[in-house]
Amino acid sequence: MADDKAETEQKQQPKKQGLHGWKAAAAVFGCGTLAAFGVFGAVVGLGGVVISSFSSGVSSSQEAPVLHQEPSPVSELDPGELDLCGRHVMAVYMGSDTSYSSGNYEDPALEGEFEDRIVRDSCEWEVRLQQNLLNPVDFTYSYESVISTSDVAGAGEVASVLYEETVEGFPRDGTELLESGESDVGDRSYFFYGRNSGGGYTYSLVGQTHTSVYVIEYITGDEGRVVTSESLANEARRVMDHTERAFTALVPE
Known part of the structure; x- marks a missing residue:
């Protein structure tokens, strides 16, 4: 009886589970492969960071900054070349017209005078503002x-x-001054804004760029509404965008 009971207990004890033969080899190989790939991945990742950092450094050092340079002034101005009204000012509102003549253009060099030379012009049109096309x-x-x-x-x-x-000549007669002060266009500038005798508004800007002095002026009619100094100042800046570079490039230093 005792022998039968011992034999029965021996059969009921679970056998230890394990991997034998090809299964054990496969498991060992798999773990080793995963470990190897893990190490390889870490090395590749680290190498990528180093290469990326190196490439970024090379790229950033080779990229030259973009500089927006003003045009260099000419050494001499040909007679009649500084004709801004038809070539630059008209372009703001109606397109350039190199054949346009205000009838007011003066350049002493056209008469052979180069020592005392002041180029002048004055032009005027009826225009429609960006914020008031009617x-x-x-x-x-x-x-x-x-x-x-x-x-x-x-x-x-x-x-x-x-x-x-020129600044001292403003505001003009008949203008009720509402605002005045320094502006931010050109090397220096000053503006005057007020009600005119016609019931509208007048905006006058006097500016200087290098050795050029200019006046931009808008006179509105009685429209029954306020035309702000800010809106007229924005119009003046549009004009300056076209003429400032011409003064810088064409007027010798």
């Missing part, structure tokens, strides 16, 4: 560019005096 307004653009002078003070000083004298 009602036209009177627009005037005038400028004086000191190209050369026999004055010992030099062209820059002559232009500065001209700017100050």
Whole structure:
């Protein structure tokens, strides 16, 4: 009986489970392969970071910054070349017209005078503003560019005096001044804004760029609504976008 009971208990004890033969080999091979791939992946990942960092450094060092340079001024201005009204100012509202003549253009070099040379012009049109396309307004653009002078003070000083004298001439008679002050266009500028005798608004901007002095002016009619100084200042900036580079490029230093 005792032998039968021992034999029965021996049969009931579970056998230890394990991997033998090809299964054990496969398991060992699989674990080793996964471990190898893990190490390989880490090495590749680290190498990628290093290569990426190196490439970024090379790329950033090779990329040259984009510089928006102003055009360099010419050494000499040909007679009649600084004709801004038809070539630049008209382009803002109606497209360029190189055949346009205001009838006011003056350039002493056209008569052979180069020593004391101030180029002048004044042009005016009825234009429609960006924020008010229905009602036209009177627009005037005038400028004086000191190209050369026999004055010992030099062209820059002559232009500065001209700017100050022009500012002193505003506001014009019949204008009820509402706002005035320095503006942000050109090398320096000053604006005047007010009600005109016709019941509308007048905006006048006097500016200086290098040795050029200019006046941009808008006169609106009685439209029954307010035309703000800000909207008219934005119109003046549009004009300056077309003329500023011309002054910089064409007027010799």
